[in-house]
Structures are given as C-alpha cells and as structure tokens.
Amino acid sequence: MGEKELRRSLSVFPIGTVMKLTDLTARKIRYYEEQGLIHPERNEGNRRMYSLNDVDVLLEIKDYLTEGVNMAGIKRLYELKEHEKADRLKATQHVLTDDDVRRILRSEFQAVGGLDGDNPYQNFDGSHIFR
DNA sequence: TTTCTCACA
DNA sequence: TGTGAGCA
Structure with a gap:
C-alpha cells in the first residue's frame, strides 16, 4: 500500500x-x-x-x-471488490478498479433497459446481478 | 456539545 | 428510517 x-x-x-x-x-x-x-x-x-x-x-x-441499485446490489459490488483485493495479495493478477465496477454496473443497466421504474435490480435478491 | 447504543405512542 | 432516552 x-x-x-x-x-x-x-x-x-x-x-x-x-x-x-x-x-x-x-x-x-x-x-x-x-x-x-x-x-x-x-x-x-x-x-x-x-x-x-x-x-x-x-x-x-x-x-x-x-441509480436504483438496492443495498443487496451495492453489497455485492463491494464484496466483489474486496475479494479482488484479497486475490491480489495471493496471486499477482489484475484487479477491478472503481471505474471497472462502474462500467460493469452501467452495461448491466443498459442490458436490462433503463434505470427507472421496474428494473429487475429493484428486487435484486443478491444472486443474479452478474448473470 | 457531540456521539453512542437501544428501543418504539 | 426517524426519534428520544440516558450515558460518557
């Protein structure tokens, strides 16, 4: 560090x-x-x-x-980042930067079709955000 | 004066 | 999520 x-x-x-x-x-x-x-x-x-x-x-x-992401979704994002951080210590691999995470989130939203109303992530149960 | 934890007319 | 109680 x-x-x-x-x-x-x-x-x-x-x-x-x-x-x-x-x-x-x-x-x-x-x-x-x-x-x-x-x-x-x-x-x-x-x-x-x-x-x-x-x-x-x-x-x-x-x-x-x-942007409509609920707590479960947000937790996934940060858990994902922390796992990457942990992996970085073990192996010398690439890590997801904040921008990467944001990019992934954006593309996910576009794939689902929008940020308002009834997008699937509103009721995200914690297991399908990166399906 | 600010923050903390706990609890809910 | 808000709010008030009783401490430190």
Whole structure:
C-alpha cells in the first residue's frame, strides 16, 4: 500500500463532519457500516472516526442508490471488490478498479433497459446481478 | 456539545 | 428510517 492510499485510509473525522460532507444522516451512515460497506475505526471514547476512503464510499453509495441499485446490489459490488483485493495479495493478477465496477454496473443497466421504474435490480435478491 | 447504543405512542 | 432516552 502506497503512502497515498495510507493517508486516505487514516481515520480522521467524526461522524458530524462526515454528515456535512456526504449530506447523510448519522443514522444512515451507521446503517451502512452495519451493512459492511464502510469500516470506520473507533477512538478512545468509542467514537467512530472516518477516513477519506469511507467518505468516498459513502458518496458512491448515494450514487448507486439514486441509480436504483438496492443495498443487496451495492453489497455485492463491494464484496466483489474486496475479494479482488484479497486475490491480489495471493496471486499477482489484475484487479477491478472503481471505474471497472462502474462500467460493469452501467452495461448491466443498459442490458436490462433503463434505470427507472421496474428494473429487475429493484428486487435484486443478491444472486443474479452478474448473470 | 457531540456521539453512542437501544428501543418504539 | 426517524426519534428520544440516558450515558460518557
């Protein structure tokens, strides 16, 4: 991990700052953590401390949500990325970048025909997004 | 003053 | 998801 990624992973701001930065409620931010989408650290007082990466993820989650992807779908995307990350440590293979993931998501949407109304992903059950 | 966890007229 | 209670 380079120094740049290291800095982006430093947990530096409290939930109040993240709320302003992401325009999300504390309730939602903690909920996404429960869903395993972000992993803020805790300080001495049990307070959550978020990193720039966490904020980025939160912002991405907002985008996915407005695009009609539900929590199950979003979780798949991040699980997929984490698996790639794990694999990268074992074998020296290529990894899915954020852009790759976004590309995959877009093509999936186009293949299904649109972002509004009754697209299949609205009721995604967690097992067919990349069919 | 801010954040935390828990619970639900 | 919101909101209030009672702590730290």
